[in-house]
Amino acid sequence: MDCKGIQDRLLAIGAPGLIGIDLPREPDPKDKKDKGRTGEPFLLVDAQSLPAFLTACRDDPELDFALLVDLTAADPAATAPELWVHVQLLSHTKRHRLAVRCAVPKATPSMPTSARVYRSAQWHEREAMEMFGIEFVGHPDPRHVLLPDDWVGHPLRKDYVYPEEYHGISCK
Amino acid sequence: MSILDLQKPVSRIAEERRLPGGERELTVDVRTQDVEINMGPQHPATHGVMKVLLRADGEVCTGAQPHLGFLHRCAEKIGEKLEWLQFLPYTDRYDYLAAMNNNHGYSLAVEKVLGIEVPRRAQMLRTICVELNRIGSHLIAFGTYGLDLGAFTPFLYMFREREWMMALFEKICGARLTYSYLRIGGVYNDAPPGWLSELERFCDVFDAKWVEYRDLLMLNKIFVQRTANVGIVPPAMALDFGLTGPLLRGSGVDFDLRRDLPYELYGEIARDGAFTVPFGTGEKGTVGDCWDRTYVRVMEMREAVKIVRWCLDHIAPGPIIADLPKVLKMPPGQAYVGIENPRGELGHFVISDGGRVPVRVRVRGPSFTNVAVLEAILPGSFIADVIAILGSIDVVMGETDR
Numbered sequence: 001m002d003c004k005g006i007q008d009r010l011l012a013i014g015a016p017g018l019i020g021i022d023l024p025r026e027p028d029p030k031d032k033k034d035k036g037r038t039g040e041p042f043l044l045v046d047a048q049s050l051p052a053f054l055t056a057c058r059d060d061p062e063l064d065f066a067l068l069v070d071l072t073a074a075d076p077a078a079t080a081p082e083l084w085v086h087v088q089l090l091s092h093t094k095r096h097r098l099a100v101r102c103a104v105p106k107a108t109p110s111m112p113t114s115a116r117v118y119r120s121a122q123w124h125e126r127e128a129m130e131m132f133g134i135e136f137v138g139h140p141d142p143r144h145v146l147l148p149d150d151w152v153g154h155p156l157r158k159d160y161v162y163p164e165e166y167h168g169i170s171c172k
Numbered sequence: 173m174s175i176l177d178l179q180k181p182v183s184r185i186a187e188e189r190r191l192p193g194g195e196r197e198l199t200v201d202v203r204t205q206d207v208e209i210n211m212g213p214q215h216p217a218t219h220g221v222m223k224v225l226l227r228a229d230g231e232v233c234t235g236a237q238p239h240l241g242f243l244h245r246c247a248e249k250i251g252e253k254l255e256w257l258q259f260l261p262y263t264d265r266y267d268y269l270a271a272m273n274n275n276h277g278y279s280l281a282v283e284k285v286l287g288i289e290v291p292r293r294a295q296m297l298r299t300i301c302v303e304l305n306r307i308g309s310h311l312i313a314f315g316t317y318g319l320d321l322g323a324f325t326p327f328l329y330m331f332r333e334r335e336w337m338m339a340l341f342e343k344i345c346g347a348r349l350t351y352s353y354l355r356i357g358g359v360y361n362d363a364p365p366g367w368l369s370e371l372e373r374f375c376d377v378f379d380a381k382w383v384e385y386r387d388l389l390m391l392n393k394i395f396v397q398r399t400a401n402v403g404i405v406p407p408a409m410a411l412d413f414g415l416t417g418p419l420l421r422g423s424g425v426d427f428d429l430r431r432d433l434p435y436e437l438y439g440e441i442a443r444d445g446a447f448t449v450p451f452g453t454g455e456k457g458t459v460g461d462c463w464d465r466t467y468v469r470v471m472e473m474r475e476a477v478k479i480v481r482w483c484l485d486h487i488a489p490g491p492i493i494a495d496l497p498k499v500l501k502m503p504p505g506q507a508y509v510g511i512e513n514p515r516g517e518l519g520h521f522v523i524s525d526g527g528r529v530p531v532r533v534r535v536r537g538p539s540f541t542n543v544a545v546l547e548a549i550l551p552g553s554f555i556a557d558v559i560a561i562l563g564s565i566d567v568v569m570g571e572t573d574r
Contacts, residue, residue, distance in 0.1 A: 035526050038505035039285045066411040069510060070519050074532040088508050092427040099508055120414025123544045146241040146573055155249055
């Protein structure tokens with residue numbers, strides 16, 4: 001099933017939180033600044049209902065997304081008002097993939113955890129937590145995974161300030 | 173409950189009986205105190221710098237917590253600071269045992285956003301190198317696994333074949349470990365004269381050696397006893413934990429990205445029926461035990477040789493790289509490409525806003541997700557089996573930590 005077919009199916013089963021679809025498009029010939037968009041289509045989902053949405057994707061027999069392959073975040077720009085959370089799902093029986101994007105405001109980056117829907121989300125969320133400062137409410141094990149426990153700041157944010165030193169070690 | 177909550181030693185009288193002489197005989201049920209063991213960061217069986225905080229009750233492991241990050245080198249942050257073409261050498265360095273596969277994943281993701289076509293000869297050379305590297309990576313995984321379990325000799329045999337593989341890579345790209353050979357748009361260098369015939373010779377020799385590996389280690393009685401029925405990952409658990417690659421197939425799930433969601437030439441190769449996908453059946457024990465995972469890796473090496481042979485049969489002269497400018501002009505867009513790395517699904521997720529540098533380069537390393545399963549399968553196993561389970565996961569710490 002392609003992304004459009006998956007969206008139709010999700011609408012048919014009434015998956016919670018589905019906002020829309022973002023398809024690749026050609027540049028608008030009238031607008032010179034518009035460069036279009038290439039790559040893959042993805043679904044836009046409300047961040048607060050992501051666990052319920054993922055549950056619907058996992059349990060529907062037509063979609064059968066048994067694997068959450070990746071969950072990560074992205075900071076589009078230093079001035080952007082929100083962070084994006086990207087999820088990649090995979091179905092090994094139906095042989096299709098789905099890309100999902102949620103947006104959380106940078107001022108209060110908080111959303112419910114998906115670790116109880118897919119166990120694989122647990123470590124990916126830990127990484128997104130330390131790297132982007134997104135709070136996954138209800139996470140069973142919210143420790144740092146790659147960074148030291150006392151690391152200050154969220155390194156993958158575009159406005160991250162590099163530290164001068166770490167425990168007496170110069171970072172210059 | 174946290175792993176740090178140590179239990180107090182408890183003893184209780186389980187049975188009490190009077191002996192004929194009037195003496196009392198007591199059977200006391202002793203609960204030993206849990207001991208915490210730091211396995212690593214420097215431990216030969218963790219294959220890199222990983223720490224596993226183990227809690228042990230006598231000989232039995234009752235809790236495990238992997239600690240990562242000792243090798244964190246900020247690959248994703250570096251990706252946001254460099255131009256698209258400049259990031260390629262960094263991809264070599266996360267999974268350093270399968271650098272070709274990493275180059276491949278990143279190139280495919282960037283090519284998907286660019287929307288360019290790779291010349292057919294380049295695709296052939298890519299497939300050959302990627303499969304050769306898969307053989308090399310599995311040789312290390314299998315050889316060092318034997319080493320973990322006390323079989324020293326097979327390890328040396330496997331390094332012999334890997335040495336030849338690296339010599340082949342050296343001839344085609346000049347490097348032995350960090351190749352940067354697969355570039356965005358194609359490959360960096362055409363095969364030198366005589367390289368393809370030497371490759372054919374390698375395939376012939378490897379096919380003969382493969383039987384030795386199987387008999388020497390995989391079917392070795394001691395090896396089977398150490399690995400069968402140990403570290404069982406049931407299929408449902410494997411899917412829940414997002415395991416991919418030999419771990420997922422070892423748990424009896426018949427799924428391979430090369431056949432089921434094919435990229436580049438793999439669709440054509442799979443249609444030709446050039447390779448099959450081995451998966452665990454619980455031949456020596458239970459489905460999803462350490463032996464099944466090893467079995468999948470050993471069988472995959474022979475399938476990789478078959479794919480190389482298919483490429484040798486179909487390779488034809490032609491250009492080896494698409495025409496691209498020195499500084500890539502990327503359109504805005506995003507793409508996720510997951511490829512079948514020796515350890516599982518290696519995902520590259522790139523976002524472009526049309527600028528000179530990427531907005532986001534995300535690397536989804538298979539080892540990172542695979543190592544999480546330790547939290548679930550180590551408790552309840554013997555301390556001696558911890559080594560066997562760790563080795564069967566086949567982690568490369570450079571990739572978990574990136």
